[in-house]
Amino acid sequence: MKRLASGRSEVALHELRAGAGPTLLALHALGGSSRDFVALAAHWPGRVLGLDFAGHGDSAWTRGGSYSAELHAADADTALLEAGDACIAGAGLGAYVALLVAGARPAHVRAALLLPGRGLDGGGAAPRHDQALEIRNAEALRMLDAAAARPRPAFDPMLRACETDPRPPDYARAFADGARRLLFAEDGRARPPWWEAARGASCAETAPADPAGALQRLLEAVR
């Protein structure tokens, strides 16, 4: 495990698999960790790096409790600087972050695979300023109490802000339009509006629902 400075904090980057061939950067879902990708890493021929997002796994909690997909994208950007050019596989919140980084750093992200998972789910066609804080009254207070509780829970309760997506679909689409190649793992189930909007980009294609098969498709795409 390597600790990388990300902004004013530190994030943990784990080498889940060593190997020659393209590097894969794995981005976990909300509430998860890089360990979620240990089994899947065996299906990739090259090096697999697993990032623990801020507030998760072995990474530090963000002092002051600020979390967003864009701040997680800064964590992933730090990992990308370490990894060099890479493919990215992300689940849930990690899928959204993969989309942001693939769109903002197209020279360094060869392709991104988006898998379903927890985080930035829901959302809607109309943006809502308060959607990230659908935490009212007693619930907001419970979150604050949980954030101050000792011993600490497995991940920072303030990450609740990343549960739902206040972003309009055209925001996700702008990143998809900037990316080189995007693969969407589809199992026939309904996806959040951001996912559907990003799928409309010309660089988007469908990948199998099963993660190992989807990873194989990602490999074929960059070979």
Add this chain to the structure above:
Amino acid sequence: MDVSYPGAVAPARERFVESLGLRLHVVEWGDAAATPLLLTHGFYDHARSFDTFAPLLARDYRVLALDSRGHGDSDWPDAYSWLSDVLDVVNVLREIGRPAHVVGHSRGGGLATDAALLFPAGVRRLVNMDGFGPPPEGFQAAGMRRYQGTVPELLAAFLDWRRTNVSRRSFRPSPSLDDLAARRRQQNPRLTQEWLRYFAARGAREVEAEEVQAAPGATRSEGEARAKGWVWKVDPYAARGFGPWRPEWIAPAWRGLAVPMLAVWGDQPDTWGLPDPWRSERLAYAPVLETAVVAGAGHFMHIEKPAETAAFVLDFLGRA
């Protein structure tokens, strides 16, 4: 340095309140047993910007003013988000321990309004002083740097900035407090040099060249404090967040406000005030709304016309 200003009264008490791992600086005026009233300042301001306004309210209330995270004498966080700033206000309200009036100016008005949404049990009445957000195209201030490009390009610019600049401790220092105040006056021409010098004496710190060396990893030196001088007690990172936020998203959530809101603005045009039609459009979302217009004042009505502004606020709060 003793810089005085007519009508300005230093707070009677100061202390720190814990919020999300940060120590937030809170100052107080007035009878500690009176009904509490919390003041929240605007972007790049600090709690002592209320030194002329708070004493007028303190005749009737226990007045508290919060330094926002990254501002004044409060801690700097690792990163910024609107939600965590709102929750700081909620935490201070919780610490006060009984329902308080909340009066916010500019960005602090927006924070106060969202704190009232999240924690109505802690808020008696809400006053928002020209904190209705920027127009759709943002405030058009002369000389202000604007980032242009597609959304992915803007995120890339933020990521580049964050890689190298996040450990900056200050912007370029001014050689004197007068110079710092004069630079601020270019952004806020309606405020007098005399006031801004008072404001700067409480919201700036003197730095030595050695104190402002960038931390390891920070390579960019543009604008960094290199020479001895005065800088604002503001985290440079506070001005450089990134997110998908758009001004038109602000007001629809106000439909959920459970407390009455008094919206205050000045009748003079000002770079930092929200003009119509946007102001009227946004205020229409508040379920119980009163309005007050301060004659002869701009965005900083509580500094330009403290007595007139306080009269509106006291009248509104007195009907609780």
